[in-house]
Amino acid sequence: MASLDRSLIAGLSVFEGIAAADLDRIVSQARSVRIAKDQPVFEQEQEAHSFFVLLDGHVRVVKSTPDGHEVTVRYISPGELMGIASALGRTTYPANAVAAADCVVLAWPSQLWPTFAASFPSFSANTYKVVGTRLQDAHTRVIEMSTEQVEQRVAHALLKLIKQSGKKTSEGILIDFPISRQDVAEITGTTLHTVSRLLSAWEDQGLVKSGRQRVVVVEPHKLLVIAEARAAKS
Amino acid sequence: MASLDRSLIAGLSVFEGIAAADLDRIVSQARSVRIAKDQPVFEQEQEAHSFFVLLDGHVRVVKSTPDGHEVTVRYISPGELMGIASALGRTTYPANAVAAADCVVLAWPSQLWPTFAASFPSFSANTYKVVGTRLQDAHTRVIEMSTEQVEQRVAHALLKLIKQSGKKTSEGILIDFPISRQDVAEITGTTLHTVSRLLSAWEDQGLVKSGRQRVVVVEPHKLLVIAEARAAKS
DNA sequence: TCTCTTGTTTGCGCTAAGGCAAATGCCTCT
DNA sequence: AGAGGCATTTGCCTTAGCGCAAACAAGAGA
Numbered sequence: 145m146a147s148l149d150r151s152l153i154a155g156l157s158v159f160e161g162i163a164a165a166d167l168d169r170i171v172s173q174a175r176s177v178r179i180a181k182d183q184p185v186f187e188q189e190q191e192a193h194s195f196f197v198l199l200d201g202h203v204r205v206v207k208s209t210p211d212g213h214e215v216t217v218r219y220i221s222p223g224e225l226m227g228i229a230s231a232l233g234r235t236t237y238p239a240n241a242v243a244a245a246d247c248v249v250l251a252w253p254s255q256l257w258p259t260f261a262a263s264f265p266s267f268s269a270n271t272y273k274v275v276g277t278r279l280q281d282a283h284t285r286v287i288e289m290s291t292e293q294v295e296q297r298v299a300h301a302l303l304k305l306i307k308q309s310g311k312k313t314s315e316g317i318l319i320d321f322p323i324s325r326q327d328v329a330e331i332t333g334t335t336l337h338t339v340s341r342l343l344s345a346w347e348d349q350g351l352v353k354s355g356r357q358r359v360v361v362v363e364p365h366k367l368l369v370i371a372e373a374r375a376a377k378s
Numbered sequence: 379m380a381s382l383d384r385s386l387i388a389g390l391s392v393f394e395g396i397a398a399a400d401l402d403r404i405v406s407q408a409r410s411v412r413i414a415k416d417q418p419v420f421e422q423e424q425e426a427h428s429f430f431v432l433l434d435g436h437v438r439v440v441k442s443t444p445d446g447h448e449v450t451v452r453y454i455s456p457g458e459l460m461g462i463a464s465a466l467g468r469t470t471y472p473a474n475a476v477a478a479a480d481c482v483v484l485a486w487p488s489q490l491w492p493t494f495a496a497s498f499p500s501f502s503a504n505t506y507k508v509v510g511t512r513l514q515d516a517h518t519r520v521i522e523m524s525t526e527q528v529e530q531r532v533a534h535a536l537l538k539l540i541k542q543s544g545k546k547t548s549e550g551i552l553i554d555f556p557i558s559r560q561d562v563a564e565i566t567g568t569t570l571h572t573v574s575r576l577l578s579a580w581e582d583q584g585l586v587k588s589g590r591q592r593v594v595v596v597e598p599h600k601l602l603v604i605a606e607a608r609a610a611k612s
Numbered sequence: 613t614c615t616c617t618t619g620t621t622t623g624c625g626c627t628a629a630g631g632c633a634a635a636t637g638c639c640t641c642t
Numbered sequence: 643a644g645a646g647g648c649a650t651t652t653g654c655c656t657t658a659g660c661g662c663a664a665a666c667a668a669g670a671g672a
Binding site for chain 1: 658659660661662667668669
Binding site: 217238278333 | 447449463465468473503509512513514516519521523524525
């Protein structure tokens, strides 16, 4: 591992509260892997041989149903953990992870987890905190799916995406990786057609600008109004 | 704690792999609490002062949305953990837990968690395994909400309920606590009207028998066929 | 530059399922 | 036993949003 990586890594929230020396020991046992866009990071049902931290790029975590549907569970941004099945006593990955853009990840063999957890309590605590957040997020998703209409869900999804992976540009806030209508549909549980219609409508109102695999949110506030709308619609 | 409880408790999967002596130390620090039907076990946003094991009864975990919707996150059956926010680094409960029937729970103060986790690795491992399962379940819920129609979701919900809390009777498998159409609706993200219509239809076909706050599944296999149906419907 | 592939837009019809409303039935409490 | 409150059933209407299908860009590769 290049020392360049170390300084970059020290700032990540996953490693908060870990002494520099410990961090070195942790990082020195990782291997750094480059993954090209659309290549898998890990796959559903596969043996969970490693856990990862994403250093650069974006990863989409997807579950496939027997009947061919694909549901996006979450997007992973730089700095986030993924594939931590081993911390939860699982031996296989529960979903597919695919690079949504070219990625660089740090990978540790899963069998190191017990040692890490015992030796570096902060690391373990940070990890479980992440798990807690994800459980929370998943429940929020369920609630959104249960109580909101498609328009609100798509608005929420875009807001979540710009919060997580937004990049300010002169036009507005860009979702910083290629994302298609189909992708948004798989996040929100709808169809690419409906997403397309919504984006077109919002584009007309000046809320967003979008193109091929590209979405820029121009008016986040107005989008938020739609997302939080109770009953009436404009 | 009566020693009666100890023998009962030793069999629970949460305590698997824990030496009898350790189990005694764990259980001796719990207090046993009786909670009447419809009374809260813990509440959303409240400080997570304790974590629990349900010994008897059934608990419904519900999240309320700002706009008055209620979504049932899960049902807890005897032997299961609940309120384990502290193990995930949270300081407040993420949802409401209400007794769906009269309950008996064991409660430990949250501040014991770090000690327990350090002293009894099996306990910690078991707990995180439960968390893993719940995360999994939550994702399954999201997928069901995204890809299945209401009929399939309700069928799945009933199957899950009889698996978790089913009791064989002469008529079929009874869901062993009072459950209304509204409750089923809150699990599946639909309305009590739709649930009522479905149950009536299934009753006509002899798949279930149901009454006021009561559901008996007569033909689990046929229900499974509905739950797993791809496109066509009978 | 031209072509091909892949993503996007949009129109149209259809239906699952929600909303509303009213009737009925079953417990529970007095 | 009677009364009141819930839970349930059902009919009817409305509609959000899906499916299908066809036309349209806009990159990518030759």
